[in-house]
Amino acid sequence: MNKCSFPWCLFYILLSFVARAQEPDPSSERPNIIFILTDDQRFDALGYAGNPYAHTPEMDRLAQTGTYFETAMVTTPICAASRASLFTGLYERSHNFNFQTGNIRAEYMEESYPTLLKKNGYYTGFFGKYGVKYDELEKQFDVYESYDRNNQYPDRRGYFYKTIQGDTVHLTRYTGQQGLDFIESTPSDQPFCLSLSFCAPHAHDGAPEQYFWQSSTDQLLQNTTIPGPELGEEAYFQAQPQFVRDGFNRLRWTWRYDTEEKYQHSLKGYYRMISGIDMEIAKLRAKLEEKGLDKNTVIIVMGDNGYFLGERQLAGKWLMYDNSIRVPLIIYDPRVQQHSDVKDMVLNVDVPSTILDLAGLELPNSWHGKSLVPFIAGKNRHFDRDTVLIEHIWEFDHIAPSEGVRTADWKYFRYVNDKRVEELYHLKEDPKETHNLINNPEYQRTASVLRDKTDELIARYSNKYRDAPSQLSVDLINMPKNEAEVLETQLEFSWQLSEFTKKQSAYQIVVSSSEELSATNTGDLWNSGQVRSAASTQVNYAGNPLEEGKTYYWKVRIWDEDNRLVDYSKALKFTAKGSED
Known part of the structure; x- marks a missing residue:
């Protein structure tokens, strides 16, 4: 073996270091971001969460290799307000948008995550259910198409009215294809942010059958009988205030769950539709790999609100129980070679903060959320957050507005139009929220503290409007x-x-x-x-x-x-x- 003299060896070593220093560091590149939002997928409608009826292998793989937030919640459990919070980083208390208002304030959307990404060099796209009244999507997205279930059809056509190359397909398949086409056509000199908002697994409310899925998931659960809901007994329904018993939560239960036949059809349809989304995620990941983009594309999967599957003889969402406010949240960053299960309470308003942080952008001072990047990077295992505000303050005759707070151990909430109606649960001992302690003398101090905390957070998240x-x-x-x-x-x-x-x-x-x-x-x-x-x-x-x-x-x-x-x-x-x- 020839040996070089010391000066020449040193020269080659230094030259090698210089060459490596000049190579681009993949970790320093701004990542591509795909934000996938599902409609009405609750926290445990996921195989990784231990649900034996949810066939979600691709979501499970993302959770197994990424960061899974097991106590993720929405600040408002309804799609319109929750989506507005996801765009703007604001509580409903501030953005004040719901189904019956006019357009969301333009000043909030000027600081929405897609607008800020687009202004700072990202190629942005959106496809699916936008869910917020706003007339200037071109300010947010380079390419977009906004659509939802077609309510003029009180049957399967509500989900089957879009076409791909002349063939009518399910909206899930259509949205997935829009995502594939976007990835195929993204500029090579720009990072991209793709927002995909699936309409599934939302029930098609105007149709007697409620749930419509793709034929590719027909075989799932065919020979399975799903057990009845926890807390399905009459006593849990009767424990609700009269205005809840008379409201939409009960009405929609009669549409979906009040007979064994409806219950089996609805739950199987719900899980099959989630599986359809999972299949589209697999195709998106395959496309990323094909294009050589998989190593620098962060994927976020989240539900827009929780959901009742017959518990307490209720359907829908809107209420302050965990069924209604908790959602799945997975963030997969291929640049981080570690997996984490995070127990801390994280919120939908944290997601836009996380997206901007991933892109290397400063967060607007007005935003209410925190970046989750420290969790993803393994630098932080806990948040400085012990209490979160939860609210549903849309004033609508058939859905009683409510507000309260949640901690790791406690839940307190009250109904806005009669604050005498309050509920208090010790989640640590009673995770199903079945023992209302509000009138128990032993817990009056706890109730008082949480009542005051609710008032404090309401004041914090309100604004001049x-x-x-x-x-x-x-x-x-x-x-x-x-x-x-x-x-x-x-x-x-x-x-x-x-x-x-x-x-x-x-x-x-x-x-x-x-x-x-x-x-x-x-x-x-x-x-x-x-x-x-x-x-x-x-x-x-x-x-x-x-x-x-x-x-x-x-x-x-x-x-x-x-x-x-x-x-x-x-x-x-x-x-x-x-x-x-």
């Missing part, structure tokens, strides 16, 4: 009655809109016989309900008779020009003779 009406006043007028001109006492209410409210489209007044009832939003003397009116002066009292000289309390909230609801005003104390205090 939620500012309540102010300058409340009560006027006493005397009006002639009939031809005899007998004087009748009449109260008139007035208020002033916040400077951030351009126009009032509706109002709601509650008049209470005590300060305590007023604090719980209980109008035992008068609850006007939503009144579609721009009037904010000389609004006549129309409640139960008042006693002269007795003290009462009234407050008001309004809907703005885009039908966004703001907070209740502070209560004003008055007496029946019209004097103010």
